[in-house]
Structures are given as C-alpha cells and as structure tokens.
Amino acid sequence: MPIRLSIEAEDFETRFRALLAGKREVSEDVDQIVRDIIEDVRRRGDAAVIDFTNRFDRLQAVSIAELTVTEAEIEAAIASVDSATLDALKLARDRIHAHHARQMPKDDRYTDALGVELGSIWTAVEAVGLYVPGGLASYPSSVLMNAVPAKVAGVERIAMVVPSPDGVLNPLVLAAARVAGVTEIYRIGGAQAIAALAYGTESIAPVAKIVGPGNAFVAAAKRRVFGTVGIDMIAGPSEVLIVADGENNPDWLAADLLAQAEHDPAAQSILITTDATLADAVEAAVDRQLRTLPRGDVAGASWRDYGAVITVRSLDEALPLVNRIAPEHLELAVADPEALLKGVRNAGAVFLGHHTPEAIGDYVGGSNHVLPTARSARFSSGLSVLDFVKRTSILRCNAQNLKALGPAAIALGEAEGLGAHARSVSIRLNLG
Amino acid sequence: MPIRLSIEAEDFETRFRALLAGKREVSEDVDQIVRDIIEDVRRRGDAAVIDFTNRFDRLQAVSIAELTVTEAEIEAAIASVDSATLDALKLARDRIHAHHARQMPKDDRYTDALGVELGSIWTAVEAVGLYVPGGLASYPSSVLMNAVPAKVAGVERIAMVVPSPDGVLNPLVLAAARVAGVTEIYRIGGAQAIAALAYGTESIAPVAKIVGPGNAFVAAAKRRVFGTVGIDMIAGPSEVLIVADGENNPDWLAADLLAQAEHDPAAQSILITTDATLADAVEAAVDRQLRTLPRGDVAGASWRDYGAVITVRSLDEALPLVNRIAPEHLELAVADPEALLKGVRNAGAVFLGHHTPEAIGDYVGGSNHVLPTARSARFSSGLSVLDFVKRTSILRCNAQNLKALGPAAIALGEAEGLGAHARSVSIRLNLG
Numbered sequence: 001m002p003i004r005l006s007i008e009a010e011d012f013e014t015r016f017r018a019l020l021a022g023k024r025e026v027s028e029d030v031d032q033i034v035r036d037i038i039e040d041v042r043r044r045g046d047a048a049v050i051d052f053t054n055r056f057d058r059l060q061a062v063s064i065a066e067l068t069v070t071e072a073e074i075e076a077a078i079a080s081v082d083s084a085t086l087d088a089l090k091l092a093r094d095r096i097h098a099h100h101a102r103q104m105p106k107d108d109r110y111t112d113a114l115g116v117e118l119g120s121i122w123t124a125v126e127a128v129g130l131y132v133p134g135g136l137a138s139y140p141s142s143v144l145m146n147a148v149p150a151k152v153a154g155v156e157r158i159a160m161v162v163p164s165p166d167g168v169l170n171p172l173v174l175a176a177a178r179v180a181g182v183t184e185i186y187r188i189g190g191a192q193a194i195a196a197l198a199y200g201t202e203s204i205a206p207v208a209k210i211v212g213p214g215n216a217f218v219a220a221a222k223r224r225v226f227g228t229v230g231i232d233m234i235a236g237p238s239e240v241l242i243v244a245d246g247e248n249n250p251d252w253l254a255a256d257l258l259a260q261a262e263h264d265p266a267a268q269s270i271l272i273t274t275d276a277t278l279a280d281a282v283e284a285a286v287d288r289q290l291r292t293l294p295r296g297d298v299a300g301a302s303w304r305d306y307g308a309v310i311t312v313r314s315l316d317e318a319l320p321l322v323n324r325i326a327p328e329h330l331e332l333a334v335a336d337p338e339a340l341l342k343g344v345r346n347a348g349a350v351f352l353g354h355h356t357p358e359a360i361g362d363y364v365g366g367s368n369h370v371l372p373t374a375r376s377a378r379f380s381s382g383l384s385v386l387d388f389v390k391r392t393s394i395l396r397c398n399a400q401n402l403k404a405l406g407p408a409a410i411a412l413g414e415a416e417g418l419g420a421h422a423r424s425v426s427i428r429l430n431l432g
Numbered sequence: 433m434p435i436r437l438s439i440e441a442e443d444f445e446t447r448f449r450a451l452l453a454g455k456r457e458v459s460e461d462v463d464q465i466v467r468d469i470i471e472d473v474r475r476r477g478d479a480a481v482i483d484f485t486n487r488f489d490r491l492q493a494v495s496i497a498e499l500t501v502t503e504a505e506i507e508a509a510i511a512s513v514d515s516a517t518l519d520a521l522k523l524a525r526d527r528i529h530a531h532h533a534r535q536m537p538k539d540d541r542y543t544d545a546l547g548v549e550l551g552s553i554w555t556a557v558e559a560v561g562l563y564v565p566g567g568l569a570s571y572p573s574s575v576l577m578n579a580v581p582a583k584v585a586g587v588e589r590i591a592m593v594v595p596s597p598d599g600v601l602n603p604l605v606l607a608a609a610r611v612a613g614v615t616e617i618y619r620i621g622g623a624q625a626i627a628a629l630a631y632g633t634e635s636i637a638p639v640a641k642i643v644g645p646g647n648a649f650v651a652a653a654k655r656r657v658f659g660t661v662g663i664d665m666i667a668g669p670s671e672v673l674i675v676a677d678g679e680n681n682p683d684w685l686a687a688d689l690l691a692q693a694e695h696d697p698a699a700q701s702i703l704i705t706t707d708a709t710l711a712d713a714v715e716a717a718v719d720r721q722l723r724t725l726p727r728g729d730v731a732g733a734s735w736r737d738y739g740a741v742i743t744v745r746s747l748d749e750a751l752p753l754v755n756r757i758a759p760e761h762l763e764l765a766v767a768d769p770e771a772l773l774k775g776v777r778n779a780g781a782v783f784l785g786h787h788t789p790e791a792i793g794d795y796v797g798g799s800n801h802v803l804p805t806a807r808s809a810r811f812s813s814g815l816s817v818l819d820f821v822k823r824t825s826i827l828r829c830n831a832q833n834l835k836a837l838g839p840a841a842i843a844l845g846e847a848e849g850l851g852a853h854a855r856s857v858s859i860r861l862n863l864g
Contacts, residue, residue: 085847088840099550102540110534117784118531118798123777125811139848172847208810227666230811234659255856262852294851337828344824345555352549352828357856360829363841366550367825378640379557379662381823391813392776393799396769396784397792408520409795415517415604416571419726420694424687424789 002269002283002307006276007317019308020324020375024237024266028216031224034191037217038224041195046202052192057134057165064203069169069185074178077171086175089140092364093179096148099366103385104152109394114401119394124154125230127205128388129197130182131212131222132173134163134189140176141362145369145383146211147180153388158182159197159207163189189214194221198229211370211387232387233380236373237266240358241327241347243318244282245334246275252354253278254285256331259359261302262295268306270325272318276311283309319343326377329358348377402428434701434715434739438708439749451740452756452807456669456698460648463656466623469649470656473627478634484624489566489597496635501601501617506610509603518607521572524796525611528580531798535817536584541826546833551826556586557662559637560820561629562614563644563654564605566595566621572608573794577801577815578643579612585820590614591629591639595621621646626653630661643802643819664819665812668805669698672790673759673779675750676714677766678707680786685710686717688763691791693734694727700738702757704750711741751775758809761790780809834860 005015040048046064054061061067078086109119128150132143143160150158160177162169164187177185186204188196194214200206209230210222222231240260242253257269273279286303290296312318315334322330326346334340337352344350348371351358362369370383397405406425413421437447472480478496486493493499510518541551560582564575575592582590592609594601596619609617618636620628626646632638641662642654654663672692674685689701705711718735722728744750747766754762758778766772769784776782780803783790794801802815829837838857845853 084839085843088843088847091837091840092844095544098544102542103552105537108534112527112530112798116797120535120799120816126777141844141848227806227808230808252856252859255852255859258852259850259856262850289852289855293855294849299852341826345558346822347824349825349827352826353830355831355834355860356827356829357860359845359850359853359856360834360837360841361825361827362853363844364837365548365827365829366544367552367827371825372822374659376659376662377822377824379822382825384552384823386818390778390804390809390811391816392779392809393781393793393803393814394773394784395781395788395793395797395799397788397797398785399787402787402792405523405792405796407516408523409792411517411520412524412573412795413791415520416573417726418691418694418791420687420690420721420731421791421794423721423725424684424691424791427684427687428787428789 002303002309005308005310007310007312016321022306024268024306025374030216030220034217034220034224037191038195038221041192041201042199049188049192049196049201052190053188056190057163059164059167064186064201067187069174069187074174077174078178080171081175085172088364089144089176089179092141093144093148095364095366096144096368097152100149100152100368100385105386105389114404115398116401116405117394117396120391121394122389122391124156125208125388125390126155127157127159127207128155129207129210130158130160131193131210131214131218132160132162133214134165138162138170138173140170140172141369142213143173143176143182144180147177147182149368149383149385150388151181153385155388157184157207159204160185161188161193161197163187163193191217191221194218194225198225209388211383232370232383233372233376235370237268238263239268239327239373240329240331241270241272241322241325242331242333243315243322243340244271244273244278245315246278247335248278248333248354250278250281250285251289253282253333254289256357257282257286257303257307258289258293258299259357260329261299261307262293265298265301265305267302269303270308270310270327272310272312272321274312274314279309279311315340322347326375328371328373328377329361331356331358346377348372348382434735434741437740437742439742439744448753454738456700456738457806462648462652466649466652466656469623470627470653473624473633474631481620481624481628481633484622485620488622489595491596491599496618496633499619501606501619506606509606510610512603513607517604520796521576521608521611524573524576525580527796527798528576528800529584532581532584532800532817537818537821546836547830548833548837549826549828552823553826554821554823556588557640557820557822558587559589559591559639560587561639561642562590562592563625563642563646563650564592564594565646566597570594570602570605572602572604573801574645575605575608575614576612579609579614581800581815581817582820583613585817587820589616589639591636592617593620593625593629595619595625623649623653626650626657630657641820643815664802664815665804665808667802669700670695671700671759671805672761672763673702673704673754673757674763674765675747675754675772676703676705676710677747678710679767680710680765682710682713682717683721684786685714685765686721688789689714689718689735689739690721690725690731691789692761693731693739694725697730697733697737699734701735702740702742702759704742704744704753706744706746708743711743715741747772754779758807760803760805760809761793763788763790778809780804780814
C-alpha cells in the first residue's frame with residue numbers, strides 16, 4: 001500500500017518531511033573496483049578494455065576493431081526493425097530536433113557606453129561520449145534524447161558505447177543511433193568504457209564530455225573522470241507527481257502512476273488531489289491495472305514501497321508541496337493547468353491537462369526526457385543543447401577606455417594585495 | 433626558468449603533450465575528515481557548527497547568532513573602507529550587473545504545426561550559499577563575481593559564509609557583500625559551513641546551490657554534498673595564455689604573465705609568440721619585474737615551475753595549440769585579434785588587443801572572472817546567470833494531437849517493453 005497523507009492531519013508536516021527525506025537509491029560501494037579499472041585502462045589502453053570486456057560480457061574479442069560496430073551491422077539492425085517502430089523513431093528524432101533547435105543560444109557581441117567591447121560567444125563541445133546501458137535498460141529513446149541535442153549543438157563526433165553481454169545488442173538501439181547521427185559505436189560498457197572515452201586508448205580517441213545513464217559502476221566511473229571530461233548529472237530513480245482536481249478519470253491517472261512505477265522498484269509515483277473520493281478510486285484502479293501489466297511486479301513494488309497519495313483542501317494548498325517535492329515529472333490534471341503552472345517553481349518537466357500523459361514526453365513530445373531527479377529540479381535542468389555548448393567571454397578595451405576603467409582595477413588589485421594585477425594596468429597607463 | 437619550446441623542434445609534440453598533461457594541483461586526501469564533519473553537522477546542527485568553528489578558527493562563540501554578521505558590523509566595515517576602493521567596488525558591481533543582465537534566458541512557449549503546445553520556462557534558484565575563503569585568498573572581487581549573477585537571476589536568498597580566523601574578517605569582503613546584495617552572512621568556514629548550507633541547522637536555513645572557491649576541505653565537502661544541493665565547478669589553479677605577434681611591448685606582456693603567476697605557486701602563465709626575439713625580451717622583463725613585485729616569491733615560483741614560452745612560425749600555427757591548451761584566460765596581443773578569435777574554440781575568456789590586460793576582466797570589465805581551469809574550457813563555461821536559474825519543460829496535448837502522436841508513443845513504449853507507458857496513451861485513445 002502506498003502511504004496516504006492528508007494535509008488536514010496533525011502529523012502532516014512530519015510525515016511529509018519523512019516522504020521528502022526518504023532515500024530510494026541503493027548506493028553500492030564500487031569505488032575501489034572502478035578506480036582499479038580506470039587505472040588499468042589508462043595504463044594498458046586497448047588491451048585493458050578488451051580484457052575487461054571479454055571478462056564482464058563473456059566475449060572473446062582480440063581487438064577494438066572487433067568491438068567496433070560496423071556499417072553492415074547497423075544496416076542489418078535497421079532492416080530487422082519493423083517499419084512502424086522505425087517510423088516512430090524518426091518522428092521522435094524530428095520532434096526532438098525541432099524543439100531543441102530553439103534552445104541554441106545566440107552569440108552576443110556589443111559595445112557599452114564607455115566604448116568597451118564585450119560579448120559571449122558559444123561553441124560546440126568537439127567530441128561527446130554517449131553511454132548506453134546493455135540489457136533491459138537499453139532504451140532507444142534514450143539514445144535519441146542524448147544524441148540529438150548534441151547534434152543540434154554542432155558536436156562533430158558522437159562516440160557511443162554500449163555493452164553487448166554474450167554478444168547481444170538491441171537492434172533498436174543501433175537503429176536509434178543511426179537515426180540520431182551517432183558517428184561511431186563501440187560494443188563496450190562499464191567503467192572500462194567510461195575510462196576509454198575519458199582518457200582515450202590507441203584505438204579510441206578521447207572525448208570532452210560523457211553523457212547517458214548507467215549502473216552503479218558507470219555512475220562511479222563518471223564521478224571519477226569528472227574534471228578530465230565533463231559529465232551530465234547522475235540520474236536517480238524516476239518520479240512522477242500528479243496534481244488532480246475532482247474531474248478526472250481514475251483509470252487514466254492510475255495508468256500514468258504505473259507508467260512511472262514500472263521503470264524501477266525504486267521509482268516513485270505520487271498523487272496529490274483535492275478529492276478524497278478520486279484518491280480512493282485511483283488506488284483501486286492501480287490495483288486493478290497492476291494485474292494485467294507485463295512489468296506488474298516492478299510497478300507493484302514501486303507503488304507499494306514509495307507510492308504516496310496526498311489529499312489537500314485546494315489546489316493552492318498543493319503548490320507549496322509541489323515545489324518542495326521538486327518532481328522530475330509533474331502532471332497538472334486540472335481544469336485550468338495554466339493557472340496552476342504560474343505557481344510552479346521547481347519541476348523538471350510539466351505536462352498540462354488531461355491529454356498529456358507523461359509517456360508522450362518520454363518519446364515523441366519533443367522535449368527531453370533526461371530530467372533532474374531526487375529533488376534536484378530545485379537547482380538543475382533537464383538535458384538540453386546548453387549541455388553540449390560552452391560560452392567564451394570576450395573583452396576588448398582601447399587605450400581610451402582602459403584609461404577610464406584602469407584606476408578602479410588598480411585600486412581593487414592593490415586592495416587585494418595583488419601588485420602585478422595593478423601593474424599590468426598601470427604600466428599601460430604610463431603610471432608605473 | 434620556464435620551459436621553452438619551439439614548434440620547429442623534433443620533440444615538440446612530445447614536450448607539448450607533457451605540458452598539457454602536467455598536474456599542478458596537489459590533491460590532499462581530506463575526504464575522511466570532511467565526511468565526519470558533515471555527518472556531525474547533520475546530526476548535531478548548530479552545536480556542531482559552533483564546536484568546529486571555535487576549534488578551527490580559535491573563537492569562543494556560544495551561538496550561531498554570535499557568528500552572524502550584524503548590520504552594525506557591515507556598516508562599520510563599509511565606513512572603514514576608503515572611498516576610492518568603495519567606488520571601485522560599486523563600479524565593478526554595476527558593470528558586472530549590466531553584462532550579466534544580458535545573459536538572462538527568455539521563456540519560450542509555442543505551438544507547433546500539429547497544435548501541440550511546448551515550451552521552456554526559466555525560474556531562479558530559491559536560495560544560494562556563497563563560500564568566501566578567509567585569510568589571504570579572501571577577495572572582495574570574488575564576492576561580486578559570485579553574488580551579482582545570482583542577484584540578476586532573481587535568487588531571493590544569498591547566504592554568505594566566510595571564516596574569521598582569530599575573529600578577523602576582511603572589511604572589504606563585507607563591503608562587497610553589501611554592495612552585491614548578499615542577504616545574510618555567517619562567520620563560519622570549512623566543511624562545517626558547507627554542511628550547514630547544504631543540510632540546514634536550527635539557525636541556518638538550507639540552500640539549493642553552493643558556489644564560491646575554497647581550500648581542499650571546502651572542495652571535498654562540495655563534492656560530497658553535490659546532489660543534495662547544486663555546486664559550481666571545483667576551480668583549479670589559475671592560468672593565462674598570451675598569443676603575441678612581434679609588435680608588442682615586452683614589459684606589458686611580462687606584467688600580464690606575472691599577474692597570473694602571483695595568484696598561486698601552482699598558477700600557470702604561457703606565452704606563444706611568432707617572434708623569438710620578443711620571447712627573449714619578455715623572459716628578461718619577467719626577471720626584472722619579479723625583483724620589485726610584492727608577491728615576487730609566489731609569482732617567481734609559478735613562473736619557474738609552470739611557466740612556458742612557445743615559439744611558432746605563424747599565428748595560424750598557434751591556434752591548434754591554443755585549442756588544445758583550452759586556457760582559462762587567453763590574451764590575443766596581436767594586430768588583428770578578431771581574425772584570430774574566429775579560430776578559437778576552447779577558452780574561458782578572451783582579451784583582445786594590446787590594451788586589455790586580463791586584470792581588467794578580473795575586476796571591472798563586466799564579464800565574470802570565475803572561469804573553467806585545467807583544460808575544462810573544452811566542455812564548460814564561466815559562471816553566469818545560467819548557473820542560478822533552471823529550466824522547466826512544458827508539454828500540452830489536446831485530444832486531437834494526442835491521437836496524432838499517440839500511436840508512435842505506443843509503438844516505442846511496446847518496443848521498450850514498457851507496457852504501462854503504452855497503456856497510459858492507449859487508454860486515452862480508447863484503444864486499451
């Protein structure tokens with residue numbers, strides 16, 4: 001049973017705080033293993049990558065060339081995908097591309113009132129590594145969500161790594177990589193793949209940034225190489241928060257709660273509603289739908305262990321709770337979602353009205369499905385084109401405006417005890 | 433002596449690679465100590481913060497109130513600052529504000545050809561913690577560079593922490609905090625301050641993001657609380673790369689190289705020039721200026737241990753080296769810096785022409801001086817308003833466009849084995 005809270009209960013604040021503080025992530029301590037793997041890849045390059053891959057994925061490769069996915073393999077994968085699914089991938093790609101193209105920041109060069117030239121110019125990261133998990137969590141949609149924004153940003157090289165345990169690769173993942181414009185694919189995974197991307201080997205050129213989800217080993221490896229390369233956020237288990245007024249179809253809301261819960265036993269689905277009768281009906285619908293769900297065991301465990309239903313007296317009362325939860329996904333299943341949206345401060349993505357199930361955003365809405373989890377929407381954003389570009393500041397003084405600004409710079413340099421700072425200005429003003 | 437490389441030498445590539453790979457950071461292993469301090473602050477709150485502060489900063493405080501900087505103390509600090517320096521702080525604040533206001537991203541709501549409503553809306557982080565080091569590295573300019581962008585972004589609460597060893601606080605830092613709009617100041621530092629900001633105590637409300645430079649303990653604490661709160665990048669030692677043609681005043685370039693070197697014995701100053709005679713003259717000028725520099729010992733050690741002078745045959749030949757170094761600060765001391773700028777891909781900030789010493793950018797240029805170090809300009813940017821806002825994606829379908837997009841979402845959900853994803857769409861299309 002999910003927990004049930006009422007804002008009218010005396011212990012509400014205590015129980016709500018406990019809900020916020022609840023840990024859903026199991027943190028495995030794999031740091032020592034990961035450190036050794038990374039060191040070995042740095043030392044032995046290709047040979048180490050091949051050894052770890054053969055051992056962990058039960059292969060007998062003798063070269064990185066053998067672990068490189070060929071054009072023919074990609075073509076074969078695409079040929080094996082039914083045309084409806086391939087068309088769906090292309091529709092998703094086109095919609096993601098169109099939405100993300102609007103995020104491309106513009107250069108800004110200008111001259112201020114003093115005549116000083118300033119500016120910000122944006123350039124794409126030169127090479128990006130994209131990690132794709134093997135096995136069950138090998139999602140083609142994630143390939144699109146990570147690779148298409150990089151492509152839009154102008155990244156020239158997108159190197160994908162995906163483990164192939166026992167030689168098995170998901171053909172849909174290869175198809176998605178082709179559709180998204182990935183430029184090279186290696187059949188490697190784990191910390192050894194992250195190390196190869198970060199430091200490079202004889203056969204694999206290093207990248208400047210690594211993105212994409214992975215297991216505890218991958219996450220630990222990403223944390224460890226951070227600084228040498230950029231990384232995206234380390235994603236936690238997925239979450240949805242649905243805010244619903246009384247006018248809702250309980251079956252629709254139950255389906256949405258379960259769509260989140262089926263990801264992972266540690267996923268979290270929360271319903272906040274003004275209507276206790278609806279709350280009961282949704283709980284009943286969840287139980288009903290669980291019986292016929294292919295991943296009912298996963299979804300059921302998530303709903304039982306982390307699900308929550310909260311009743312409030314008004315939608316206004318719901319807003320502070322929404323902002324404290326800072327959900328990855330927020331559905332506003334209410335008559336006037338725009339009005340409620342005005343009060344939303346912390347959320348990764350918001351789905352408005354009754355006809356926008358979160359799953360649309362996972363696939364074909366166009367916005368990104370890589371979003372901040374575990375309350376990090378308080379300080380961070382979903383993946384976007386901005387993650388694949390960087391800004392360079394521009395400054396240009398001439399002799400005249402250096403004369404105007406120089407004395408203040410000299411004063412501050414001297415106040416900070418940085419004499420060479422002051423001198424680098426004064427020497428140009430014939431002052432020192 | 434700094435190293436001297438010529439691109440014409442046979443071993444150039446080997447030696448240039450060694451320069452790139454050179455480590456300048458001493459990584460102290462303080463992680464265990466930091467972990468214990470953070471755990472204690474989480475457990476005992478105020479009492480732990482007070483204990484650590486009394487111990488490390490040699491104080492006898494009995495409450496957080498006593499460690500909170502009062503209005504009267506700020507006023508007294510401002511009164512003690514000479515008016516030229518105070519005016520310089522205000523000029524810097526105004527110029528930083530004006531430049532950063534241009535970085536504020538705009539909301540983007542639109543309806544696509546299918547009638548789907550999409551968008552991105554930006555909101556400010558609610559509360560930010562600003563770490564300011566005590567002692568020598570307590571720079572008022574850094575307070576401005578961190579706090580003003582937060583203010584521009586619309587952050588309501590900016591909580592500053594600054595240790596006061598033996599009770600001593602730099603009055604300029606308090607003046608800068610007031611000028612920048614910091615809303616509260618605590619006389620605490622180290623890992624205990626980071627823990628208090630991240631988790632909150634009885635007296636200190638938690639923040640959502642922590643920015644600002646600090647020593648090894650602060651850096652380790654920031655890494656550890658990352659996830660619970662956002663953090664800015666962990667800055668390494670500062671660097672400048674100057675690209676110069678033959679038409680330069682060697683004394684000016686020497687002053688600029690030393691302005692970087694005086695920050696830290698681990699700072700790095702590099703000159704790339706087309707003119708070997710100029711290179712000799714700059715080296716001689718550095719030696720001369722070192723004799724009269726207040727921080728000559730620091731600057732001299734940096735120049736000796738990490739300085740480099742590289743001669744190239746043409747400016748075109750310099751560009752690939754610039755982009756591989758990916759410097760924090762890049763001065764283009766050449767006749768046509770705009771032409772050269774077109775080829776710059778990786779740099780934190782670029783200073784154009786002969787009258788823009790980097791120190792102008794440290795103080796009063798208007799752009800931010802918190803910039804990516806240690807080659808991280810390949811994948812990251814300087815501090816900006818974007819670090820204090822976050823983006824929420826918006827998606828809204830109606831019954832009609834859900835019908836258009838739904839089948840593709842169902843196909844992908846089923847292809848990924850996520851039945852509840854598919855059902856959350858099909859149930860609204862009366863398909864399931």
